[in-house]
Amino acid sequence: MSDESSFISHLQVFATHPAARGLTDDAASLTLGGRTLILTHDVIVENVHFLPSDPPEDIGWKLVAVNLSDLAAEGAKPSGALMAYNLSGDTEWDRRFAEGFGVALARFQCPLIGGDTVRAPLGSARQFGMTALGEAENSPGRSGAAPGDDLWVSGTLGDAGAGLRIARGEISGPQELVEAYRRPTPQLELGQRLAPMVSAMMDISDGLLIDAKRLAEASGVAAIVESIDVPLSEALVGLMGDSRETSVAAATSGDDYELLFTAPRRSRRAIETVAEELNARIQCIGLVEQGEGLKFQEGGRPLPLPQSLGWAH
Numbered sequence: 001m002s003d004e005s006s007f008i009s010h011l012q013v014f015a016t017h018p019a020a021r022g023l024t025d026d027a028a029s030l031t032l033g034g035r036t037l038i039l040t041h042d043v044i045v046e047n048v049h050f051l052p053s054d055p056p057e058d059i060g061w062k063l064v065a066v067n068l069s070d071l072a073a074e075g076a077k078p079s080g081a082l083m084a085y086n087l088s089g090d091t092e093w094d095r096r097f098a099e100g101f102g103v104a105l106a107r108f109q110c111p112l113i114g115g116d117t118v119r120a121p122l123g124s125a126r127q128f129g130m131t132a133l134g135e136a137e138n139s140p141g142r143s144g145a146a147p148g149d150d151l152w153v154s155g156t157l158g159d160a161g162a163g164l165r166i167a168r169g170e171i172s173g174p175q176e177l178v179e180a181y182r183r184p185t186p187q188l189e190l191g192q193r194l195a196p197m198v199s200a201m202m203d204i205s206d207g208l209l210i211d212a213k214r215l216a217e218a219s220g221v222a223a224i225v226e227s228i229d230v231p232l233s234e235a236l237v238g239l240m241g242d243s244r245e246t247s248v249a250a251a252t253s254g255d256d257y258e259l260l261f262t263a264p265r266r267s268r269r270a271i272e273t274v275a276e277e278l279n280a281r282i283q284c285i286g287l288v289e290q291g292e293g294l295k296f297q298e299g300g301r302p303l304p305l306p307q308s309l310g311w312a313h
């Protein structure tokens, strides 16, 4: 068990309010006066979530995107954001961060409604927090996947993981992949449209395989992921080749901020129609079976699970 999951399990003992959903979901779901408020909070830290060399505008954008991605997973429409800022000691850097933060809020129609600003000790790692609030009529959660359901994913995977390696100077490759790392897009519209059709949904922040395993655990089922069906962008295939290694890297690198969801087979057509209407890419990458845990396969033949299924703090 990672330090993160072990710490969350200490909190789960007393987070018994129904809104907490056992701390197993992407966001809290608080019913107030007959309406459902979806709440989430994510922090991003220098050298953990972003690089010191990333443009400050992109870091501001990323803080918004990673939080709104949790709202997307719950099918919620953003209602507002609260932001926690640590002054960096460099006023131009702070201004540029605010600019990117504002551009992202405007793009996803999420008003800034408050927050807090402090000065951190000189030389400490930059870190920023945001609370996002949203409203949802249906918020699927992770626990409803049923045997026989299809397992779907939006977008392409692995672009951000490769982009991070490029940004770090480990490999050279197209700027498009670096952009995927620095400027993820939360799938808000897709999440809102899919929410009434899916049996479970979450966002993939840590990696497809680790997150599919979490979804399966929360639903008490087994998830089967077909490596050949892991959606890869042309840019990624151009750089890394269309190999098993590329698919495994794409399924475990994280930072994708795409949606992972399950739905009964009879909903296939309706799901594809929504994706077509939104011009969004979606791909069926496996299925849900009776049992437990995660199974990885290639062309139907079992593959050993990679040593690391994704990111864990």
Ligand SMILES: Nc1ncnc2c1ncn2[C@@H]1O[C@H](COP(=O)(O)OP(=O)(O)O)[C@@H](O)[C@H]1O
Pocket: 008, 011, 022, 023, 024, 025, 026, 027, 028, 042, 070, 205
């Ligand atoms: N420090 C904390 N206090 C309360 N709840 C927490 C804390 N850290 C994580 N959680 C909860 O644990 C669950 C898993 O967290 P996390 O993996 O960060 O979710 P996500 O990937 O959706 O952001 C979520 O329900 C989150 O709200």
Ligand SMILES: Cc1ncc(C[n+]2csc(CCOP(=O)(O)OP(=O)(O)O)c2C)c(N)n1
Pocket: 042, 043, 046, 047, 048, 049, 050, 051, 066, 164, 205, 206, 207, 253, 254, 255, 311, 313
């Ligand atoms: C500099 C840097 N190193 C490594 C990574 C890879 N990485 C860090 S955190 C993370 C997972 C997502 O972050 P987390 O805090 O787990 O977000 P949450 O699941 O709470 O949304 C990944 C893939 C990165 N994004 N940047």
Ligand SMILES: [Mg+2]
Pocket: 041, 042, 043
């Ligand atoms: Mg989180």
